[in-house]
Amino acid sequence: MTGENEKQSLTIITSHVNADFDAMASMLAAQKLYPDALVVFPGSQEKNLRNFFIQSMVYLFNIAELGKIDFSAVSRLVLVDTRRKNRIGDLRRVLDNPGLEIIIYDHHPKHDDDIPADKEYHMLTGATVTILSDILRKNNIPITPEEATIMCLGIYEDTGSFSFPSTTEKDFNAAGYLLSRGANLNVISSMITREFNPEQIGLLNDMIQASRRYVIKGVDLVLTSVTTDDYFPDFSFLVQKMAKMENIDAIFALGQMENKVYVVARSRTEDVDVGDILDHIGGGGHPSAAAATVKGKTIAQTEQLLFEALYAKINPRRLARNLMSSPAIMASEGTTCKEAKALLTRYNINALLVADSRPSAMGFTGYITRQVVEKALFHHLETIPIREYMSTEISHVHPDADVLEIQDKIIGNKQRILPVVEHGQVVGVITRTDLLNTLVQQNRPANQDFSPLDDKSSNKRSRMVNNFLRERLSKHMMKTLVQLGETASGLNLNAYVVGGFVRDLFLYRKNEDIDVVIEGNGIDFAKRFAQEFGARTHTHQKFGTAVIIFPDGFKIDIASARMEYYQFPASLPVVEMSSIKMDMFRRDFTINTLAIQLNPEKFGRLIDFFSAQKDIKDKTLRVLHNLSFVEDPTRVFRALRFEQRFGFTIGKLTSSLIDNAVKMDFFKRLAGKRVYTELKLILKEENPAPTLLRLMDYDLIEVIHPGIKIESDLKYLLDTTKKVTDWHDLLFIDEPYERWAVFFMALIRHCDLHTTHEICKHLTIAPRYATMFGENRLYAEQQLSRLEWHKRLKNAEVFNLLKAFKTEEILYMMVCTGSETAKKRISLYHTRLRNVSITVSGKDLLDMGLASGPVFSNILQAVLEAKLNGLVKTREDELDFVRSRMSRLTGQPLKALQIKKTPDMD
Numbered sequence: 001m002t003g004e005n006e007k008q009s010l011t012i013i014t015s016h017v018n019a020d021f022d023a024m025a026s027m028l029a030a031q032k033l034y035p036d037a038l039v040v041f042p043g044s045q046e047k048n049l050r051n052f053f054i055q056s057m058v059y060l061f062n063i064a065e066l067g068k069i070d071f072s073a074v075s076r077l078v079l080v081d082t083r084r085k086n087r088i089g090d091l092r093r094v095l096d097n098p099g100l101e102i103i104i105y106d107h108h109p110k111h112d113d114d115i116p117a118d119k120e121y122h123m124l125t126g127a128t129v130t131i132l133s134d135i136l137r138k139n140n141i142p143i144t145p146e147e148a149t150i151m152c153l154g155i156y157e158d159t160g161s162f163s164f165p166s167t168t169e170k171d172f173n174a175a176g177y178l179l180s181r182g183a184n185l186n187v188i189s190s191m192i193t194r195e196f197n198p199e200q201i202g203l204l205n206d207m208i209q210a211s212r213r214y215v216i217k218g219v220d221l222v223l224t225s226v227t228t229d230d231y232f233p234d235f236s237f238l239v240q241k242m243a244k245m246e247n248i249d250a251i252f253a254l255g256q257m258e259n260k261v262y263v264v265a266r267s268r269t270e271d272v273d274v275g276d277i278l279d280h281i282g283g284g285g286h287p288s289a290a291a292a293t294v295k296g297k298t299i300a301q302t303e304q305l306l307f308e309a310l311y312a313k314i315n316p317r318r319l320a321r322n323l324m325s326s327p328a329i330m331a332s333e334g335t336t337c338k339e340a341k342a343l344l345t346r347y348n349i350n351a352l353l354v355a356d357s358r359p360s361a362m363g364f365t366g367y368i369t370r371q372v373v374e375k376a377l378f379h380h381l382e383t384i385p386i387r388e389y390m391s392t393e394i395s396h397v398h399p400d401a402d403v404l405e406i407q408d409k410i411i412g413n414k415q416r417i418l419p420v421v422e423h424g425q426v427v428g429v430i431t432r433t434d435l436l437n438t439l440v441q442q443n444r445p446a447n448q449d450f451s452p453l454d455d456k457s458s459n460k461r462s463r464m465v466n467n468f469l470r471e472r473l474s475k476h477m478m479k480t481l482v483q484l485g486e487t488a489s490g491l492n493l494n495a496y497v498v499g500g501f502v503r504d505l506f507l508y509r510k511n512e513d514i515d516v517v518i519e520g521n522g523i524d525f526a527k528r529f530a531q532e533f534g535a536r537t538h539t540h541q542k543f544g545t546a547v548i549i550f551p552d553g554f555k556i557d558i559a560s561a562r563m564e565y566y567q568f569p570a571s572l573p574v575v576e577m578s579s580i581k582m583d584m585f586r587r588d589f590t591i592n593t594l595a596i597q598l599n600p601e602k603f604g605r606l607i608d609f610f611s612a613q614k615d616i617k618d619k620t621l622r623v624l625h626n627l628s629f630v631e632d633p634t635r636v637f638r639a640l641r642f643e644q645r646f647g648f649t650i651g652k653l654t655s656s657l658i659d660n661a662v663k664m665d666f667f668k669r670l671a672g673k674r675v676y677t678e679l680k681l682i683l684k685e686e687n688p689a690p691t692l693l694r695l696m697d698y699d700l701i702e703v704i705h706p707g708i709k710i711e712s713d714l715k716y717l718l719d720t721t722k723k724v725t726d727w728h729d730l731l732f733i734d735e736p737y738e739r740w741a742v743f744f745m746a747l748i749r750h751c752d753l754h755t756t757h758e759i760c761k762h763l764t765i766a767p768r769y770a771t772m773f774g775e776n777r778l779y780a781e782q783q784l785s786r787l788e789w790h791k792r793l794k795n796a797e798v799f800n801l802l803k804a805f806k807t808e809e810i811l812y813m814m815v816c817t818g819s820e821t822a823k824k825r826i827s828l829y830h831t832r833l834r835n836v837s838i839t840v841s842g843k844d845l846l847d848m849g850l851a852s853g854p855v856f857s858n859i860l861q862a863v864l865e866a867k868l869n870g871l872v873k874t875r876e877d878e879l880d881f882v883r884s885r886m887s888r889l890t891g892q893p894l895k896a897l898q899i900k901k902t903p904d905m906d
Contacts, residue, residue, distance in 0.1 A: 009075040011037035012064075016082035017089050017293075020236075021191070022127045025154025026080035026105060029132035031062060032141050034078055038064040042089035060146060066090065076101040081128040083114045084284055105132055108284060109275055112463050126159035126171040133174045145182025152183035156192050160240070165268060165288045203228070204238050207253060208246070217314050219271045221250040223306070225299050231257045236291060239264040250274070252306060254299055261302040263292040272314055280309035320406055321399035323435070324420045324428030330355040333365060333387040337376040340386050344370045351417040353429055354390050363426045366390035367417045368626075375627040388660045389626050393653045396421045397430075410435050414611065465596065466604035472505050477512070484516055484556070485598030487529045494519040496580055496595040496607070503591050506616050507646060514556045517583055517595065522546055522560035559583075581609050588635045589642065590615045590622045622651040629661035633670055636661055636700065637678035644690040658698055667703040676763035679704055683740035689718035692747065705762055707755035708748060717746045717815060724814045728807075731831065737807040741769065745777050745812045753778055772808060780809045787813075787822040795833055796865035802829045838863050840878045850886055859885055 013030045015023035019041055027039050039061045066089075074094040083104045085092055094100060095115065104117040107128045123131050129151045136143060143151070155175050159167040162175075179185070203226060211224040224242075232255065239253045243266045250272040255262045263281065265274035266289055273287040281302070283292020294302045330353045331343055340352055349370075356365045368390040376382075376389055395409040396419040410418050410432055420428040470478060481497060488495035496517045504511035518525045523539050526546035530537045539546040544560035561583040584593040590610045597605040615622055621643055623629070629636055636658050643650050650658070661667070667675070682691045693715060695701050701708050725739050748756060753774055760770035783801050787793070793801075802810060807830075814826050840863050842856050850856075863881055866872045872881050 010070070010073045011076040011078065012040050012069070012074050012091070012094070013037045013078040013080065014040045014042050014088060014091055015080050016084070016087040017042050018233075018291075019081075020154075020157060021150075022129055022154035022158040023081040025127075025129040025151045026132055028060060028147060028150050029129055029136060030078050030080050030105060032136055032143070032147070033132070034076075037076075037078060038062055038069070040064050040066055040069060040091065042066065042091045060144075060150070072097065075099065076103065079104045079106070079115065079117075080132070081106060082108070083117065083120075084111070085113070085115055086282055087284070107131060108286060111279060111284065116467065123170070124166075124168070125174075126162075126164060126167040127155045127174075128158075129154040130168075130171045130174040133178060134170065137177055143178070143181045145184065148178040148181040148183040149187050152178040152185075153188050153191055156188050161192060166286045200234055200238060203232060203235075204242060207238060207242055211242075211246075214310075216310050219250070219269070219314055221252065221272060221310075222246070222248045223252045223254075223303070225254040225256070225303065227256040227299065229258075235262055236264045239266060243268075252277075252310075254302055254306070256299045259295070261294040261297060261299050263294065263302065263306065265290045277306075277309045277313045280313060281305045318403045319399065320397050320401040320420045320430060321428075323403075323406065324399070324430050325434070326420075326428035328353050328419065328426050328429040330364065330426070331368075331386065332357065333390075334385050336383050337373050337386060337389070338382040340368060340373050341370075341377060344373060349431075350433070351431060352386070353417060353419060353426065354386060363421070363424065364394070364396075364419055366392040366394055367415075369416050372626045375625075375630070379627070379630055381630075384664070388664070389657075391415075391626060391653055392656055393651065394419070398422060399427060403435075406430060406435060412611075463606050464604050465606045468505070469596070469604055472508075480514075480556075481598055482600070482603065483533060484529065485600055485603055487532060488518060488525060489599045489601070491520070491525060491528060493521075493525055494580065495525070495598040497598060498584070498595045499587070499592050502594040502596055502606075503612070503616070506594070506613065512554075516556060516558050516598070517561050517580060518558060519561045519580055522558045526558040580607070584609055585624060587624065588628065588632070588638055590624060591642070591648075593624070619646070619648045620651050621646075621648045621654060623654050623657060626653070626657060629657050630664075630666060633661050633666045634674055634678045636698070637675075637682060637695075640691050640694045640698075640700075641678075641682050641685060644687075644694065645685060662699055662703075667700075670703075671764075672762040673764040675704060676765060679744075679763070680740055683743045687722055688740070688743050689715070689722055692718060692743075705755075705759040707751060707758055709750040711750050714747075714749075717749055718743070721746045721811075721815045724811050728811055728830075735807070737811075738769075741772065741808045742811045742815065745773060745808070746815055748773065748777075749816065772806065776805070776809055777812065780805055780813050781816060784813045784817055784822060787825050788817060788819040793825065794869050795828070796868040798825045798829050799833045799836075799865075799868050802826065803834065833868060836864070836868055838867055838878055839875045840882055844879070845882065845886075848882070848886060 011034050013027050013034060015027055019027075031037060031039055040063070071091075071094045074097055077091070077094055077100060079088065079102065082088065083106050085095065095102075101119075102115060102117045103119045103121075104115070105121045105128055107123060107125045107130070109124065110122065121131055121135070125131060133151050133155075152175055155171055155178070156162075158164075159171050162172065175183075206226045207224045210226060211222050213220065213222055215221075235253070235255050235257075239251060242248070242253070243251045248266075249269045250265075250267040252263065252265045252274075255264075263278060263283060265278055265285075267274045267287065270287075274290040275285040275287050278284060278290040278292040281292050281294060283290055285291055294305070297305070329343065329347050329349055331340055332355050335343070335354075343352060344350065351367050351369045353364050354366045354368060356363055365387070368386045372389050373386070376384065381389075393413065394415060395413055397405060397409060399420055399422050401420075406418060409415060410430070416432050418430045419426050420430060469481075473481075484497075485495050496519075497514060498517050499515045501511050501514050516522075522544055523537075523541065523546050526537045526539065526548050529535070530548055533550075535548050535550045537546050537548055546558040548556040548558060561580050580595060584595060584607075587593050590612045592612070593608070593610045594612045595607045597603065597607065610624060621639055623635070623639075639650060639654065639658065642648060682688050682695075685691060692701075695704075696710060696714075701710055721743050725742055728737075729739075748759060751759065756774045756777070757770070759765075760773060765773070783805075786801060787798070790797075802813075805813070810826060810830055814823055817823055817826070838860065840860065842852065842860070845856055845859060846852065850859075859882060862885060863872065863878050866881055867878070872878050
């Protein structure tokens with residue numbers, strides 16, 4: 001504390017201001033888990049709670065006064081019964097402490113602006129102490145009868161003695177456990193069942209007299225307001241009593257006390273979530289009980305805020321039978337795309353349910369939208385049955401389903417049409433437009449007109465991720481992103497970092513390939529940024545793209561926000577300017593549609609139009625629209641590559657669309673070079689084998705070339721290639737090699753020279769690789785047989801057999817051989833023999849008096865072979881070997897062949 005000379009590392013346990021019994025009980029339970037912690041109340045407690053403290057149990061707490069705490073010394077903050085910054089008073093200041101550990105125990109519904117925690121224990125129970133008492137029980141932490149009484153009191157109060165709708169089975173179980181530990185029900189009863197004093201009776205009467213009934217969107221509720229000169233601690237108690245006495249389903253009570261307005265709400269109906277409503281005005285709580293404190297506003301101003309929240313948040317129950325269109329317009333699976341277009345036009349609808357011909361089935365197999373049908377016609381697929389492009393991942397509801405369930409299935413599943421099924425029969429359908437109209441009606445105040453939803457508000461989900469960026473990125477990277485945003489704002493443009501960079505942030509994978517999208521002219525932006533920060537640019541006017549290249553070689557890709565359309569299947573895209581939403585919609589998969597805004601005023605705003613975060617969490621790979629693989633079949637290769645790289649699962653619909661793309665043979669229009677590009681990216685993965693085997697599952701190996709033979713040993717070859725390349729990489733040999741090329745040679749292991757040439761020609765493979773994959777690969781296989789079958793080979797012979805081969809070809813030979821002898825010989829060459837060299841040179845031979853000529857190379861080669869075979873080791877050994885060889889050639893004695901020393905020889 002501040003009175004001590006040295007700063008201590010403090011653990012603080014706290015709860016919300018105006019702490020109730022659940023908050024107090026939870027702090028006591030938390031103190032059992034953190035015995036060295038200090039319990040601090042952030043503000044006033046309810047009067048009844050203060051009296052209880054004074055009279056009995058205060059000695060159980062290790063309490064510290066708020067004013068005596070050194071905030072800078074707090075290293076761990078334990079929050080109970082809250083996680084809202086605006087509900088912990090002055091203790092908010094410790095949230096900025098560097099390295100602060102935050103642990104939260106709470107039962108309130110989550111909100112986007114909750115305090116982020118290092119550890120969080122959350123459950124939608126009736127009381128927070130229920131969660132903590134369960135932890136104490138599981139960890140066998142002893143509890144005294146006095147402690148059990150306080151904890152049980154918290155459960156009884158926050159569940160209304162188990163009468164509130166928020167009460168759960170776990171609350172009953174927790175109370176039972178605490179009773180077994182000696183909780184005193186007489187004390188609990190005396191605290192919960194309170195007699196009214198004259199002051200309380202007077203205020204309750206004022207509240208009843210001031211009550212007004214309203215009907216908002218068909219929901220009955222009561223609003224009351226009172227004013228007192230001083231703070232009245234039992235206000236929430238009186239609101240609860242009034243709701244019970246008057247049999248009110250939903251009540252909102254406002255109390256002007258001193259310079260604040262206190263709002264207390266209670267609800268017994270699912271139509272009114274008071275926690276969500278009061279969150280709109282800075283409070284919070286449960287669907288059935290909530291509170292808020294409003295500063296700096298009058299009671300009239302607070303009422304206005306409350307009414308805005310009521311009209312925005314109340315969602316009355318409306319059933320599917322009231323919203324559906326009946327009968328449902330349906331088409332058979334065999335209906336062609338052209339016929340489907342006629343049906344859509346005839347009935348003026350935007351989606352068709354596809355009927356199932358099987359008598360025992362649900363009655364439908366999927367649905368198809370006008371957008372998909374029109375794209376299919378654009379690609380001249382008029383005669384193709386709609387079953388090939390329909391969406392098969394489809395949910396349905398019962399006629400008694402409410403709006404919340406309907407909304408969850410249409411929006412949560414991105415479903416354009418929702419069948420209503422009763423007794424196994426389709427009785428109607430609800431479209432996305434039907435739902436939208438219902439939601440707009442629900443959210444329209446009686447005295448207010450709403451303009452149509454625009455692009456900026458529709459289907460956009462956003463949240464701030466500044467702290468997450470700082471946690472995941474280096475200071476240099478953060479500085480670069482800030483500079484990009486500042487430059488964009490200087491040009492009145494919006495800038496977003498998008499795609500794989502953002503995706504990998506949320507997958508906790510390292511990725512420094514920055515892609516930035518500019519709403520506007522990306523080329524102009526790139527030039528301005530390069531000018532300001534000493535970089536250079538490379539631009540591509542046709543696509544509106546640029547690359548910013550820094551002096552150290554670091555690159556940033558810049559694109560103008562754009563949408564793409566394809567003139568025919570497998571063509572390159574035609575590009576038009578567009579907004580960020582349309583730019584995201586042109587992407588291949590939902591997981592690549594995240595964007596983070598970089599402009600200073602909105603830096604760190606994550607935008608998720610297409611539920612990418614959900615798909616990342618669910619580890620599911622989905623395309624954005626049903627003709628995605630028709631427009632660009634290379635996306636199939638990317639789908640399989642991402643599936644294996646991230647450990648995802650391809651969605652059911654996406655998988656069926658891949659099957660369709662293969663069946664319709666859209667790949668035949670692909671240029672071989674595009675196939676080669678995607679194949680090369682697969683082969684460059686850390687482990688390409690699983691993706692290559694997945695290509696086989698979809699019969700996609702033939703897309704690379706029909707001549708590639710899929711033999712039974714392919715999986716073994718690929719696994720072996722991974723082991724061999726990993727072995728080489730662990731040698732840390734400081735020379736580059738093309739790892740992907742080894743996998744490619746394994747893939748075409750059984751192709752002859754003619755087929756290999758055809759493959760290389762089709763894929764437009766560069767001549768140097770074509771030679772490696774063709775002549776050199778087959779020659780390597782021939783030499784490999786000598787390594788395998790010759791029982792006795794000297795080191796020099798192994799060296800001469802392998803010296804002509806590149807690293808990729810050497811590793812390919814190791815992949816192909818099953819002979820341990822051959823593997824050892826190749827390994828010996830690769831790790832030692834190929835690096836052997838001699839010190840004797842042609843100059844030494846001249847100094848010995850030998851005339852230059854072809855004999856030089858023969859002698860030097862003989863010296864090298866002798867050294868490889870271990871016959872010579874030192875320079876003197878080499879010279880002696882040369883003298884012996886020259887003596888035999890010239891007939892001169894060895895003494896006459898001494899090297900003449902020059903002045904620089906010593």
